[in-house]
Amino acid sequence: MTPPILSAINAGKVYPGGIEALRNANLTIAPGEFVCLIGASGCGKSTLLRMIAGFETVTSGQIVVRGKEVTGPGPDRGMVFQDYGLFPWLTIRKNIAFGPIARGKPKAEAMAIADRFVSMMGLDRFADSYPHQLSGGMKQRVAIGRVLANDARMALMDEPFGALDAMTRERLQEELLTIWRATGLSVVFVTHSLEEAIYLADRVVVMSPGPGRIVAEERITLERPRDVSSPEFNDIRRHLAALLHADHATEAA
Amino acid sequence: MSEAVEPLPAETGPVRIDVTPLLRIVVPVVLLVGWWAGTALHPGGLIPAPSEVGVALWDLAFGGINDDAFSRMLLPDLIASASRVYGAFVLAAAVALPLGMLIGRLRLVREMLEPTLQVLRPVPVTAWLPLSMIMFGIGPKSAFFLVALGSFFPILLNTIFAVRSVEPRLFEAAQMLGVSPARLFPKVVLPASLPGIFTGLRLGLGLAWVVIVVGEMTGVQTGLGAMIMDARQLSRTEIVIAGMAVIGVAGFLSDYAVLMLGRKLLAWSPRHG
Numbered sequence: 001m002t003p004p005i006l007s008a009i010n011a012g013k014v015y016p017g018g019i020e021a022l023r024n025a026n027l028t029i030a031p032g033e034f035v036c037l038i039g040a041s042g043c044g045k046s047t048l049l050r051m052i053a054g055f056e057t058v059t060s061g062q063i064v065v066r067g068k069e070v071t072g073p074g075p076d077r078g079m080v081f082q083d084y085g086l087f088p089w090l091t092i093r094k095n096i097a098f099g100p101i102a103r104g105k106p107k108a109e110a111m112a113i114a115d116r117f118v119s120m121m122g123l124d125r126f127a128d129s130y131p132h133q134l135s136g137g138m139k140q141r142v143a144i145g146r147v148l149a150n151d152a153r154m155a156l157m158d159e160p161f162g163a164l165d166a167m168t169r170e171r172l173q174e175e176l177l178t179i180w181r182a183t184g185l186s187v188v189f190v191t192h193s194l195e196e197a198i199y200l201a202d203r204v205v206v207m208s209p210g211p212g213r214i215v216a217e218e219r220i221t222l223e224r225p226r227d228v229s230s231p232e233f234n235d236i237r238r239h240l241a242a243l244l245h246a247d248h249a250t251e252a253a
Numbered sequence: 254m255s256e257a258v259e260p261l262p263a264e265t266g267p268v269r270i271d272v273t274p275l276l277r278i279v280v281p282v283v284l285l286v287g288w289w290a291g292t293a294l295h296p297g298g299l300i301p302a303p304s305e306v307g308v309a310l311w312d313l314a315f316g317g318i319n320d321d322a323f324s325r326m327l328l329p330d331l332i333a334s335a336s337r338v339y340g341a342f343v344l345a346a347a348v349a350l351p352l353g354m355l356i357g358r359l360r361l362v363r364e365m366l367e368p369t370l371q372v373l374r375p376v377p378v379t380a381w382l383p384l385s386m387i388m389f390g391i392g393p394k395s396a397f398f399l400v401a402l403g404s405f406f407p408i409l410l411n412t413i414f415a416v417r418s419v420e421p422r423l424f425e426a427a428q429m430l431g432v433s434p435a436r437l438f439p440k441v442v443l444p445a446s447l448p449g450i451f452t453g454l455r456l457g458l459g460l461a462w463v464v465i466v467v468g469e470m471t472g473v474q475t476g477l478g479a480m481i482m483d484a485r486q487l488s489r490t491e492i493v494i495a496g497m498a499v500i501g502v503a504g505f506l507s508d509y510a511v512l513m514l515g516r517k518l519l520a521w522s523p524r525h526g
Contacts, residue, residue, distance in 0.1 A: 055425055075431035085426035089444040089521045099430035102440065130521040150430055 003067070004028045005154060005186045006052065010061030013047050013212075020211035021047040024061065027205060027214065031153075034180055034187045036197035037205045039244065044212020045190045046158055052188060053079050053156050066153065075103060078147025080157040084139040086131040092142050093118055093127040099150030113149050120179075121145040137168035144176070148183065157189045161196070173200060177224065194244070198236050199226050206243050216243050301491040309491040310498070323492055326480065331499060333475035337393070337468065338461045338507075341400035345457060349405050350450065353412025358442065370409070378403045378464050386471055396468035396476070403464030404457035411456065415449025416442055448522045451515050458511060462504035477503075 006029040013022040022044035029035050037045040050056040051063055054073040063070045065077060078099075079085075086095050097114035101107065118127045121141040131139055140160055147155055161169040177200065180187055191197050197204045198220055206216040218240060222232055285303055292302040301309075308318060316324035355362045356370075378399050389395040419442055427441045428434070469478025477496050484492035519525035 053425075053429060055428075073425070073428040075429065077429065079425065079429045081422060081426070083422060085422040087423065087426070087441075087444070089447065091521075098427075102427070102436070103431040132521070132523045146430065 002031055005031045005033075006063070006065050006188075008048070008052070008061070008063045011048070011051060011058050011063050012060035013044070013051060013056060014059045022051070022212040025212075025214050029154075029186055029188065031186055032184045034189065034200060034202045035205060036189045036191055036201035036203070037207060038191055038194060038197045038240075039207030039212075040192070040209055042209035042212065043207035044209070045207050047212060048207075049156050049158055049188060049190050052154075053077055055079075075099060075150050076152060077154045077156055078150055078152030080140070080143045080147060080155060080160045082159045082162050084131070084136075084143050086139055086142055088131050091128050091130060092123055092134070095131065095142055096146045096149045099146055103150070117145040117149040120148070121175075135168075136164050137172060140164065140172060141175075144179070148179065148185075152185070154186045154188065157187065159190055159192065162191070169196075174225075176200070194237055194240055195228055198222075198233060198240070199228060204240060206240060208244070216240075218243075299490065301494065305491045306494045306498070309489075310495040313492065313495055323480065323484065323489070327499065330475055330477050330480045331503065333473075333479075334465050334469065334477040334500075335503065335507075337396055337400055337476065338458070338465055341397050341468075342404050342458050342461045344397070345401040345405040345461070346408055346454060349408035349453075349457070350412055353409045353450075353453075354416050354442075356409075357413040357416035357446075358438070370406075374406050374410075379467055382467065382470065391472035393473050395471035396465075396473050396478075399468040399471065400461050400464050403468075404461040407456035407460055408450075408453040411453025412446070412450050415446035415453070418449070419445040448519055448524055451519060451525070455508065455511050455515070459504065459508055462500060462507065465500065 006027070008025050008027040011022065011025045011027075012020070014020045025044070025048055027035075027048070037048065039045050047056060051058050052065070052070065054070050054077065058070070070077075073079075087098060090098060093111070093114045096117050097107075097110040100110035100113050105113070115127070118124060121144065123138065123141055123145065126134060126138060131142065134142070143160070144155070161172055164172065173196065176187075179185070189197075189200060201220055204218045204220060205214055206218070207213065208215045218236065220236065222230075222236070226233060288300075289303050292298060292300055309323075310327075312318040312320075312324050313327040314325070318324070352366075356366055357363070381399060381402060382395075385395045385398050389398050423441050423445055424437055427437060432440050465476070466478035466481055469476040470482055473479050477500050481493050481496040484490070484496065515525050
């Protein structure tokens with residue numbers, strides 16, 4: 001078996017002031033794997049993702065990416081935020097070229113790379129527009145494009161489609177799967193939608209709050225493209241919903 | 254792609270007359286008529302009629318009517334004032350921009366300087382006048398100092414605010430794309446705060462025009478402020494008003510030029526583009 005691209009070993013996070021956001025998280029992700037983290041708010045799914053990204057320190061245990069312990073953010077782990085995080089002063093093309101330029105690529109080369117990903121994300125018509133001129137779906141395409149253009153090995157996605165309308169969300173889910181298949185990228189995708197998790201993931205990691213922790217993992221072996229209305233899909237959904245709910249029940253008790 | 258924002262289609266159908274220019278001149282016309290009516294109803298009053306101010310303005314610009322000490326002085330006075338306004342503005346910006354960036358980004362500098370600056374800020378420029386004349390003497394240096402002081406604080410405060418209110422998300426985005434912490438300032442802070450800094454510069458330049466009359470009360474020989482002060486002592490109120498009008502128009506044109514520059518440079522910003 002190939003070595004994992006990511007392993008979290010008893011990773012925990014306690015904020016100053018004593019609030020425990022995550023306890024003893026153990027998670028291994030293989031290269032090219034698509035993993036969804038799901039759970040109610042406060043379950044630590046975003047904390048875990050931000051620890052992998054290097055935005056939050058790990059207060060116990062460790063997170064190892066490609067054999068090296070995570071100590072801060074780095075271009076091997078590209079993040080896609082729900083609120084896009086695009087640079088408003090740069091055109092779409094220059095937003096995508098930002099990473100390659102930041103890593104010291106010559107300008108001409110960076111622009112050539114950017115043009116390639118502008119086309120790949122279907123953004124040709126908007127290459128010279130500014131972010132505020134684009135719709136949410138288009139902005140998120142830019143955000144995905146700039147992570148790809150920066151040779152990221154992992155895409156860390158924090159509820160990336162949560163602010164989009166249903167139609168746009170479905171189309172972007174489709175596009176994300178196409179890109180993922182074509183690039184062999186590893187994806188860690190945080191969502192609070194069970195349907196989205198089961199539709200996208202190779203593996204769904206169920207988390208629960210108080211303190212945040214991983215409570216279950218479910219490998220999804222359904223053929224892609226997955227039919228969200230099939231009985232098999234709904235069996236999995238029921239099973240995972242029960243896991244999520246079981247936890248809510250104990251919490252309420 | 255249908256989700257992309259399309260530019261609004263141009264309005265079609267019956268030709269519509271744009272009334273905006275008309276709206277813009279309604280108030281000036283009403284004010285002018287009111288002023289004229291007021292002076293017509295009180296002949297021999299202390300306030301001159303618009304026509305007298307018009308004549309004074311002509312004489313200030315081209316001479317040939319009164320041919321006194323004020324005739325044909327408009328251009329030299331305007332140039333003197335404008336050079337003080339822009340010179341003092343550039344000086345103020347040269348100090349306020351780096352200082353504001355340091356205060357905004359470095360806690361140590363902020364803790365050291367902010368209380369002092371907050372106490373100095375409410376002191377009006379007019380209150381500085383006597384001290385300024387003691388420190389810089391009677392004449393242009395004092396004027397320069399006062400105008401610079403007037404435009405300093407809006408630039409400083411807007412710069413502090415702009416560099417402090419950069420969206421934290423942008424730092425994360427830049428770092429995950431490979432920008433080192435040391436490079437965050439030029440790559441993120443500076444461009445992100447340009448709209449706020451620009452607002453400060455615009456306010457600062459505007460205030461420099463406001464303060465120029467006070468600045469030129471320091472005993473300088475030239476300038477629109479000096480002209481107004483001289484006219485006041487001679488009870489030449491029509492020249493006072495003419496000077497006020499010239500300052501108003503000059504300040505307006507100066508602001509308009511800056512605004513257009515901002516639209517060009519900050520096309521990316523929804524607030525300016």
